[in-house]
Amino acid sequence: MLDVVIIYLVSMASQIIREWAGIQQFPAATQSKLLELLGKLKQENVSTLTILVMGKGGVGKSSTVNSIIGERAVAVSAFQSETPRPVMVSRSRAGFTLNVIDTPGLVEGGYVNNQALDLIKKFLLNKTIDVLLYVDRLDAYRVDNLDKQIVKAITDSFGKEIWRRGIVVLTHAQLSPPDGLTYDEFTSRRSEALLKIVRMAARIRKQEIQAASIPVVLVENSGRCNKNESDEKILPSGTAWIPNLVQTITDAVLSGSKGILVDQKLIEGPNPNNRGKVLIPVILAFQYFFVVKRIQKWIKNDIARESRPSWS
């Protein structure tokens, strides 16, 4: 119970929408690009944008959130989880509200942390998710079953529709690729491997792949990130990644699909206790006439067939 109370307190507190001051921190080029994108959204009558950030623990979810907001909105620490429960950071600018929801890591002890997922679901109750950022590291070389489990858990929780608004974010993008591979080759192979898993776990069928391609964005949150001449953080490929990320988010929002409204029904799924309840009288009748009666007939046959002892 205590947990729940705290969650409410936290969510109440974060409801206080602050002015998006962090946007001033961005380099001028980034600022102008962001404002352009916000203007584009406003044109389409989108005045609120809610971004859900999910992924394994320690992949840089909180850092990404901070990078988007442009200030240290959520605590980050290098060696331990600083996000025990979901946090929503809301900022507004010129009548536009940006909500970014940071969540705790979904993995615990080698399994999907259902408890964390439950917390997230409860937190998201009655909110609309416009974009899901599924965060993983670019410098992780392999994908394994656990990744699949996480994607599956997200799909099971929010439905496969959420992947229409899903973006795969790969952090720690500033790396030197392993020998014999160029940076572009490495990133495309890594993102393809991850996307494959996501598609599989999100149950996106082959014919749907084209229609619902999930974009991949590379991110480097580190302060040592290379910068270009206009002081924007850039990837080894030369793209400024913050405008790129916001661009992708905007594209996803404007792609025509709908945001996911998280309601009670979505959290709990269909109540299995109610399924087929109407059919119970029919089932009962079936059981009486086709099971009980059948067994009674067998018993009758048994009695008729019972071998009499020699003396009777």
Add this chain to the structure above:
Amino acid sequence: MASIAAPGHAISVNRSHRRLNSTTTVTSATIKSKLPTFSSSQNPKPYNSNIFASKTLHNVIKNSTAVTVGLYALSSGVSHVLLNGNGGGGFGGSGGGGGGGDGDGFWSRIFSPAAIAGEEESSEWDSHGLPANIVVQLNKLSGFKKYKVSDILFFDRRRRSTVGTEDSFFEMLSLRPGGVYTKAQLQKELETLATSGMFEKVDLDAKTNPDGTVGVTISFLESTWQSADKFRCINVGLMPQSKLIEMDADMTEKEKLEYFRSQEKDYRRRIERSRPCLLPVSVQREILLMLKEHGAVSARLLQKIRDKVQQWYHYNGYACAQVVNFGNLNTKEVVCEVVEGDITQMVIQFQDKLGNVCEGNTQYPVVRREMPKQLRQGQVFNIEAGKQALRNINSLALFSNIEVNPRPDEKNEGGIIVEIKLKELEQKSAEVSTEWSIVPGRGGRPTLASIQPGGTVSFEHRNLHGLNRSVLGSVTTSNFLNPQDDLAFKLEYVHPYLDGVCNSRNRTLRASCFNSRKLSPVFTGGPGVDEVPPIWVDRAGLKANITENFTRQSKFTYGLVMEEITTRDESSHISARGQRVLPSGGISVDGPPTTLSETGIDRMAFLQANITRDNTKFVNGTIVGERNVFQLDQGLGVGSKFPFFNRHQLTMTRFVQLKQVEEGAGKAPPPVLILHGHYGGCVGDLPSYDAFTLGGPYSVRGYNMGEIGAARNIVELAVELRIPVRNTHVYAFVEHGSDLGTSKDVKGNPTEVYRRMGHGSSYGAGVKLGLVRAEYAVDHNSGTGAIFFRFGERF
């Protein structure tokens, strides 16, 4: 007069005082078969009208003036035979008086000679006082001396040879080598032989031995009749004995002829009136073969036939059946008259503790309905039916001692009265048993606080109104000082014969009020999961159901259950949700909900039905057959959160006998293949305590209870092969259980929360050691095996 004490087969059961609520009821059932005692006295007159005393099993009256009536007693003692000539004229043996040594008529008389021997044997004997190696005729022996008989020889005059000791004639003799007899006894013996009708002529000589003893030689001429080529067996039980008109000694030849003719006619009528007997054609044919082989019908052949016929009857349980007479001798047909032992009456008798007849509390129909049909009036008494009756009555659990006793009917010759003697158990009983529990505390020493007085108080009131209704109750606690901690109670009322005690429909009403506490297998961890904090499921409620028994094993039960279910954690606090241990070591209480109401307490009412079809039987100690069980819980929408559900389970088990084997005690049991399938499903509201769990000794072996998962629908499949080895069996099995993907349909998905697979297989092998099964099972999910010891059967 020969009198034979009732050779009754008393069957009885002793039941030790039954303990209430004890599953291991100590019941000792003994089936006694008393050996008959014989007492016989010499028949002084050759012409006798009533040869059986009132106590005899069968009274067979033969009245004849011109015949000798003889009686054989067999070593088994149950049967006596009366050989009968074809109605007069002829005379058997020397006792017949009226000539006709070639005997065209023959009445024989059978004695039981056994009694003479024992009582008069004494260690002192007199030397014969004669020169050695001379043959002395019987009447030349001294009447005052006690002779010691060194050996006995039978000398067949016709064949001019002695017969071996295995010959049936030896059975008739009461003399034993080494015995001491007076002259009078020897004469009596000779008379017995002479009047037996087996011999045309018989003599007894003594040969003196040097050591003062005598050797006895019995030389005889066996009676024979003309050969026969037909055999007929008739049941003469309950038939009035043919009354024979005294034959006047001074009848003229014509009168005699007329007399014989009328007798012959009477006999024919008797045969016609007699009922067909149970002896199967195959045995009759065998006997006919014997007759044909032997040619002439001799006394010994008749003895053999008698033995054969009686052997068949006794082997098939007709313990009271006897060959009483052979008629129609010296014609083409041998007629074997059998008294089969028809039941004329069934008497139920109650006895008090001292064995006196008293008025019982139990109503007669209660006992009578347990009687097999074969014990009813007009049936032939069969010992197996008697045993069956005994078992049936014993299963009533009302009597401490049961005896089923066939008794000869004095008013009805050849009839049997089945007497059932019952000693009733005490109607009311109460029992208190106590126990102390001491638990070693820290450091291995028990603390004072851990010493708890526990125990059971129970009472039982049986056989209300004499209709086997009963009320029983018991209270068990492990701590009388704090009984609210752990109190198990049960109060039950049982009302059998719901449709009336005389109605053949067997329905029993049971109403009970109960509680129980069980560890929920739903809240169990999967492989590699640290201990999951246990959840106890307490149930308390009322139950009323009606059980209809179709056969001993197949039954249909239906009724209503109203119960309150409380889920508690280890420390007995009500818990609404399952707990789990976090990796940090903490415990979180946000697991799956334990109850439907999510408060930890559910109340519900539902209908329960269970139909069991079981035609399994034991073949040499191994179970063979088929068992199907369908169980249904139908929620009524009454209770917390209006639970409405249909929870059903179907179990099918087949025990396939792989080889035909001969049945009988000590024979090897057949190898058996067991196919087992179990389906469980639920539509509607499903609280976690009603979810189906997979894994455990009665689900999928090799796993712990609930280790595979807890689901809405499950299926279990098992195959086991049992091979008999010596007097036990070894077995190998493969089992599989699956949640059919319905684990997620249980609220809170306990299968996933506790990291279970939801499906699993196992295989293994084991050996049965008495009641214990020792088995090695490999669980397929983790690939590891372990040895398990289990009590009881899996299927």
